[in-house]
Amino acid sequence: MKSFFIHFICLFFILAAAPDLSADQTASPSPAKQTLRLMLDWFPNVDHLPVYVAREKGYFNAQGVSVEIISPSETADALKLAATGNVDLAVSYQPQTIIAADQGLALKVVAPLVRHPLTTLLYLADTGFDHPQDLSGKKIGYTVPGLMDVLLHAFASINKIDDYTPVNVGFTILPALVSGQVDAVMGPFKTYETVGMAQHGYKAAFFELEKWGIPDYEELIFVCSPAILKEKQDAIKGFVLAMEQAFAHVAAYPEQSLALYLDAVPQADKKMETDAFALTRPYFATTLGHDPDKWQAFADFARTHGLIQNQVDAARLIHTWQ
Incomplete structure (x- = not known):
């Protein structure tokens, strides 16, 4: 699972032609970037x-x-x-x-x-969900407010998921699933969170959005x-x-x-x-x-x-x- 912490990477390049050029100045001038x-x-x-x-x-x-x-x-x-x-x-x-x-x-x-699309509706593999409709009446998390919650609404409408409870879990995906806070999460990538879960000993399963009514994007x-x-x-x-x-x-x-x-x-x-x-x-x-x-x-x-x-x-x- 991806880290909670945001790593700020500031990579500053010194402009070669700038008048306040410092130690990176070379003998022959080059065009300013x-x-x-x-x-x-x-x-x-x-x-x-x-x-x-x-x-x-x-x-x-x-x-x-x-x-x-x-x-x-x-x-x-x-x-x-x-x-x-x-x-x-x-x-x-x-x-x-x-x-x-x-x-x-x-x-x-x-x-x-x-x-x-890499985004999925992800759940633990041993929960026995075979069709999105199996999530009716369940608690479904989402990661990015304003995006994943609205995608979840559309996905649920298309696939007849009734009476579900949406829960903003942010990026606490695995803890939310393992603790039973939610039964599935909208937003994890099939190429990333699945790998992180496997490293922690949990097998992920998921519904790919484009295979369940969401257009390719x-x-x-x-x-x-x-x-x-x-x-x-x-x-x-x-x-x-x-x-x-x-x-x-x-x-x-x-x-x-x-x-x-x-x-x-x-x-x-x-x-x-x-x-x-x-x-x-x-x-x-x-x-x-x-x-x-x-x-x-x-x-x-x-x-x-x-x-x-x-x-x-x-x-x-x-x-x-x-």
Whole structure:
């Protein structure tokens, strides 16, 4: 299970051409890099591995960009801070982005990170749940308020889960399940929490959302505000191009990519991250761009099932790079 503690990683790059250049100055001047502040959706983990590969392989530097990676205090912080321009970029989720757009937040989606859902409705394997409807009358936890609780509502409606009690468990997933506080939890990733539970001697089972009525969606994406995109378009395009190189490297050299990540994030649990990476790797993006029809299908679903109140034109959220 993922840690409760958020590790703040502030990676400051000294601009080579700045007038107050310090000890990193070289004999011959080099072009100044533009710094972008990227806020993750959570503490660093293998979901973010391609970002670290882009940094460690020098792909950001080659695009004239330096990237400061920051962890949020709460999982919802990244999207809000990106929308207000307090960070340049954020890792977020497609459903959360559509919900935020419905609420009036101005956002632009600039690149994918994880192409398909990782989120599950997870439970202990020995509980005997064979169909979502078996959870009728049960207590069901959720992790991220404003996202996982609304997904749970839609999932329950589609799968006829009646009279359930929603419980905000945050990220105390395993304790909540083992103690009987809840019977299942909406929000754990099939590629991460399952590994953590196994390390603690518990076998997880789960219902995959896309197999039980939730449309396919992009689990993790990079977003920014329209104002930041306009102001820093060249730098953000450089970030996106560097990520494309990183995706290719991860696909071609998975073991080296994992080693780069583990060196960059020394506090990571190497056994857990290694096992989780094996499950996560097939879901990473390999190319840039987004499918507007896929995005619109989820937006229409969200309105039908009450996740959003208004019609959202998903294509307007997506920035297309030329």
